[in-house]
Amino acid sequence: MVDLTGYKLTFDDEFNTRSISQNGVGTTYADIRPQWRFDANSDIGFGKSSFVDSASGYDPFSVQNGALSITAVPDRTTSGYPGSWESGLITTQGNFSQTYGYFEIRADFASQTGAWDAFWMMPDKQIPDPNKAGGWQELDVVEHYGGNDKGTYSTIHTTDKQPDGVRWQDNRQVYSETSNPAGYHTYGVNWQADKLSFYVDGELKGSQATPSDMHSPMYMMANLATQDGASASSITSHIDYIRAYSKDPNAVSVTQGTVSAPDGKDPGLYGATTATAKSAPSAAGATAGSSSGSTSTTGEATGTNISSTAQPATGSSTSGSTTGSASVASTTGSGTNPGSNGSTNSTTSTSHPVTTGSTNTTSTSTGTTNTTAGSPSTTAGPVTSSASTTNSL
Numbered sequence: 357m358v359d360l361t362g363y364k365l366t367f368d369d370e371f372n373t374r375s376i377s378q379n380g381v382g383t384t385y386a387d388i389r390p391q392w393r394f395d396a397n398s399d400i401g402f403g404k405s406s407f408v409d410s411a412s413g414y415d416p417f418s419v420q421n422g423a424l425s426i427t428a429v430p431d432r433t434t435s436g437y438p439g440s441w442e443s444g445l446i447t448t449q450g451n452f453s454q455t456y457g458y459f460e461i462r463a464d465f466a467s468q469t470g471a472w473d474a475f476w477m478m479p480d481k482q483i484p485d486p487n488k489a490g491g492w493q494e495l496d497v498v499e500h501y502g503g504n505d506k507g508t509y510s511t512i513h514t515t516d517k518q519p520d521g522v523r524w525q526d527n528r529q530v531y532s533e534t535s536n537p538a539g540y541h542t543y544g545v546n547w548q549a550d551k552l553s554f555y556v557d558g559e560l561k562g563s564q565a566t567p568s569d570m571h572s573p574m575y576m577m578a579n580l581a582t583q584d585g586a587s588a589s590s591i592t593s594h595i596d597y598i599r600a601y602s603k604d605p606n607a608v609s610v611t612q613g614t615v616s617a618p619d620g621k622d623p624g625l626y627g628a629t630t631a632t633a634k635s636a637p638s639a640a641g642a643t644a645g646s647s648s649g650s651t652s653t654t655g656e657a658t659g660t661n662i663s664s665t666a667q668p669a670t671g672s673s674t675s676g677s678t679t680g681s682a683s684v685a686s687t688t689g690s691g692t693n694p695g696s697n698g699s700t701n702s703t704t705s706t707s708h709p710v711t712t713g714s715t716n717t718t719s720t721s722t723g724t725t726n727t728t729a730g731s732p733s734t735t736a737g738p739v740t741s742s743a744s745t746t747n748s749l
């Protein structure tokens with residue numbers, strides 16, 4: 357079981373309220389990645405889906421029962437890549453990033469074929485690939501495919517040179533299965549200087565050595581994408597919380613928001629500590645978030661970590677040292693997949709977790725989409741400087 361004794365809670369969104377905007381200014385999340393903006397109200401997305409802001413005319417987000425719901429629907433608005441599904445992504449880019457620590461999402465991921473959920477991280481600043489192999493740094497805490505509901509894919513993307521014959525990330529994945537995939541589960545990574553350990557429901561599923569290029573602040577993203585095969589009228593995923601922790605002595609702890617597990621099964625903080633609520637006069641030993649003394653909103657809880665002015669540069673065209681979003685739009689000739697076409701190179705297919713994951717599973721429904729599905733990996737865009745608040749080291 358994951359043990360966070362000595363850690364501090366450094367980011368917390370229990371999703372009692374909604375704090376999402378296009379650029380993240382004044383909110384916990386942005387819903388359009390600046391380097392992957394496609395039009396006025398959408399992010400190019402990946403797989404068979406674009407990510408839209410509510411200004412598109414379709415709002416993929418809602419907060420109810422203590423959870424954020426993300427609902428994907430077939431092409432509905434004029435925003436987004438033509439013909440692609442429209443869904444949602446949230447990112448803390450520009451607002452929160454951290455070096456090392458434990459990062460966890462509690463979610464009820466969609467189980468319909470074609471659903472593709474992810475909770476993943478990207479560095480504030482990409483380190484150039486010394487091998488020029490088309491790689492970049494990315495940490496996929498969990499990717500979940502509705503067609504393989506029991507499976508959890510955790511993947512480390514690095515530019516470190518891999519052994520001959522081993523593709524970019526093939527030896528950097530932990531795959532596991534859960535016997536009861538329905539309902540909420542937690543997915544976490546403990547990222548430390550020496551190793552990365554992946555957890556499902558608090559249980560260790562595997563570890564890998566931390567690559568040489570993963571020692572700088574990373575921000576978090578969560579999204580519901582779709583792939584080929586999505587045929588439902590809509591697909592919905594639910595996120596109970598996103599929490600981050602640090603054992604850096606200098607880390608600034610936050611106050612936990614009011615716990616609001618839709619199924620009443622919050623796993624707790626694994627021994628980590630939170631900031632003391634400002635107004636908890638007589639609640640001796642009060643559990644954070646459980647009494648009126650600590651009914652801070654999630655905004656307050658996360659706000660201490662948010663730099664209200666820090667925003668990454670929004671000009672995608674100037675940040676395109678590898679694959680700028682401008683070229684995404686212009687090179688999606690086949691029109692089958694905004695994400696993968698956007699990468700316009702062979703790393704797209706090799707970066708897809710199913711490519712490797714399919715060797716570990718008998719699932720065919722996910723495996724069939726290898727060649728067309730982009731992944732969180734394919735979304736990697738160069739990130740320009742971001743003066744985000746960090747809990748480094």
Ligand SMILES: [Ca+2]
Nearest residue numbers: 370422596616
């Ligand atoms: Ca919640």
